[in-house]
Amino acid sequence: MRAPDVYDYAVIRVVPRVEREEFVNAGVILSCPAARYLRARVELDEARLRALDPAVDLEAVRRHLRALEAICAGGPGSGPIGRLPPRARFHWLTARRSSVLQTSAVHLGRCRDPDAALEHLLARMVRPPRA
Structure with missing residues (x-):
């Protein structure tokens, strides 16, 4: 049996009002260089987001989340960042920023x-806990 591969991940956060620093976890980006793997999965709980900001522009948030997924996937239609090597895309996506879409610190696992x-x-960090 082969040894487990090391991976890095960051949680995608939607921060509808940056000045309040409140956020909803909306997805995860996972990079596993040994497996040549870079993916983002998004599961936005729009009701939770509206609870933080009833006036949030949901269409803009959805559009930005789709762009993030496209950049992870790379290839045609992913823009100039999507043409970078996977590891560079991961670092670009997880860079600290003060915008509506942010990521957590980068963590690792195997x-x-x-x-x-x-x-x-996703089950542990994004989806609501089950009773």
């Missing part, structure tokens, strides 16, 4: 299946 790790992180 896995044999990056898709399963991403699903686990």
Whole structure:
């Protein structure tokens, strides 16, 4: 059995009113260089976001989240950042910024299946806890 690969991840946060520093976790970016893997999965809970800011521009937030996913995927239609190597894209996406979309600090883990790790992180960090 092969050893687990190291991966990095960051949680995608939507900060509707940057000055208040309140946010909703909306997705995860996971990079596993050994597996040549870079993906973002988004599951925006719009009701939770509206609770923070009833006037939030949901269409703009959705558009920015789709752009983030496209940059992770790379290839045609992902813009100039999407043409960078995967590791450079991950670092660009997780750079500190003061905007409506932000990411957490970068954390690391080990896995044999990056898709399963991403699903686990979504369940733990993004989806509401189950009773």
